[in-house]
Amino acid sequence: MKTSTMPWFESLTDSVYALGAAAREAQHAHQGAALNLAQSDLDRLRLVEGGIQLPHWSADMPYQPHVHTIALINGHHRNHADMLYLLHHQSAQAYAYGTTWAIRQVLAGNQPPLVELTRTPHGFYTLPGEAYPSTEAFGGLKGWSGRPDFDRALAEMERREAAAEYASGPDIDDEPFGDDGEYIADHEASAMHDASIVAEGLPDAMYAYGQQAERALRFALLEPRRQDSRS
Numbered sequence: 001m002k003t004s005t006m007p008w009f010e011s012l013t014d015s016v017y018a019l020g021a022a023a024r025e026a027q028h029a030h031q032g033a034a035l036n037l038a039q040s041d042l043d044r045l046r047l048v049e050g051g052i053q054l055p056h057w058s059a060d061m062p063y064q065p066h067v068h069t070i071a072l073i074n075g076h077h078r079n080h081a082d083m084l085y086l087l088h089h090q091s092a093q094a095y096a097y098g099t100t101w102a103i104r105q106v107l108a109g110n111q112p113p114l115v116e117l118t119r120t121p122h123g124f125y126t127l128p129g130e131a132y133p134s135t136e137a138f139g140g141l142k143g144w145s146g147r148p149d150f151d152r153a154l155a156e157m158e159r160r161e162a163a164a165e166y167a168s169g170p171d172i173d174d175e176p177f178g179d180d181g182e183y184i185a186d187h188e189a190s191a192m193h194d195a196s197i198v199a200e201g202l203p204d205a206m207y208a209y210g211q212q213a214e215r216a217l218r219f220a221l222l223e224p225r226r227q228d229s230r231s
Helices: 008-038 065-107 134-142 149-166 182-199 202-220 220-228
Strands: none
Touching: 008 065, 008 149, 008 202, 065 134, 065 202, 134 149, 134 202, 149 182, 149 202, 202 220
8 A cells, every 4th residue: 555645644544444454353253263162162062972992092991082072173272262362462452552542643743644563573563652542641532422432442441451460460579468378369369360351351342442442533633634625
């Protein structure tokens, strides 16, 4: 795509839309993988325990073809779902934070033709500090009717981000245990487990926020578009 042939606000809009399209594809792919994993769950299937005898296999515990095959399928689907969850997370994060970066640039009076992100050699997005959302950064959106939905999506994303940070465990220098250590440890383990369940929805929350942020960007670009039409 040659951005020089179109106004900067058009190419910036296309840039954000591409991030959203990538996030949608990753989300759909992960949803499909999660469904396949659920369908091969050993606890949900009725396993046929009939066995066969194989060379060098104990006659006391015959090889169970259906059980072993389902276990292999389940393992494959689990690895596939884990990989696509990571892709879903990365794509949704790039959409959410890349769109935030674009909004801030426009509200600051800049004219970036494309969203600017970087990627590590392993293909992970690295996000600039100015891409991180904060309510204070969007004062220019006060007249936007979609602001309440935007704020709710941001609050939900922040809630799940906080849960993900908590679920990752305390820092090495932290001392989570008191004198009666065992009780506190059990309590924190339970809380971290609960937080990890909340954190699982973070990619979906980031994508939902990205959708609202894309709407906010279109609002922020109304004035630059008007100015361009007058020139």
